[in-house]
Amino acid sequence: DWDEGPYFQSERGALYDAAAAKLIADGQAYYCDCTRDSLLLRTGDPNRGYDGYCRDRDLGVAPGRALRFRTPDAGATTVVDLIRGRPEFENELLEDFVVVRGDGRAIFLLANVVDDIEMRISLVIRGEEHLPNTPKAQLLWQALGGGDPPTWAHVPVLVNEKRQKLSKRRDKVALEQYRDEGYLAPAMRNYLMTLGWAPPGDVEIVPWTVIEETFRLEDVNSAPAYFDLKKLAAFNGEYIRALAVDEFVDASRPWIAGGAAPWPPERFDPVAFAAMAPLVQERVTTLAEVPRYVDFLFLDDAPIETASWDKAMKGDAAAILDEAAAAYETADWTAESLKEALDAVGQRHGLKLAKAQAPVRVAVTGRTVGPPLFESLALLGRERTLARLRAARERL
């Protein structure tokens, strides 16, 4: 949550101009018209930073001339970091870096420092990739008369399976995307907190209030952490199962009630889904998996999957389908008696219920895997169940 802003650096140019003017007036910055090529010509080393050529040329402002900050030639800059201690940087190794572009716009680093001073920022929390820029920021801070520099906390980066920093281009980093895939915000939040830190005790899945009360930046690890989708999924499954049934139904709505569902919206039956919900809830890892557990209820025909069909429709399948259909014409339409009836069919063929239910399951739901069968049949109703059993029998 936040309590002010947002601010736009594009609207605060006057502040940055004033800061640049101060640096010039104090002799801490100078204009420079060097290009990359002219620098390389002088140093002959593409790895070397700016050589300070324009330091004393006393160039004035002109289009195309950048403003460079004059870094100290000696001494060291110490950064106070809650997570990393007190890293020290030799000033001598810092090149005179650009703070204002040739077109007059401030570079992010300058804008950032000016904003932080003006907003009286005392603690900066950011990714560790910013650590090497920190001495530059502090030097600018001092040069601008900002007072005591802030305390820093450089948190570890998150890495992918190749242990590279997660990047927008290469990796899936947008939270919206995870939300769209059916991850719950509290699950994501809880999982993220376990990266580089751990709640007290031997539990990782904890209420947010516990995290609020016990989290300390000083306890954060400094090593990069791998973002493990499998573990996130495990957290998400636990959070889904912890939901009250009506909360689960609510949360599932975007995947089942709208146009995104794999069946015509008008065919969706909220009552049937509510009845099925507890059975689905303990089986899914993400909300996006919900539709495939209930689609057989809202589609005209069973959504037969070939692999499932081939696996289940062999051996005594034909006989089982016939006998199940016969028994189901007159059976009480309750999960319990549907189960007993099919169990009896299976026993005639020397099959355990686990085996006997397979052809029926595939005929009716289309897949070998799904919610408990007899509860599903009970909801689907006698008419549609019988129709699907016969359709499957014909297809054999």
Place this chain on the structure above:
RNA sequence: GCCCCCAUCGUCUAGUGGCCUAGGACACCACCCUUUCAAGGUGGCGGCACGGGUUCGAAUCCCGUUGGGGGUGCCA
């Protein structure tokens, strides 16, 4: 190249000199339960990168090596 950061099971972590024959979670394996699949239960596999110190004692402190990551823009 140069600078900086980092290093406990495959992964995320607990551990802040003796409580560690290193604990938990995810993953994996086995078994139990069971109408499929899950969920749940029980058990198992598996780690202090390496080498030197310091100390009565080191996963914990120091140095080095190796390995990994980040930075090095008139990007943010």
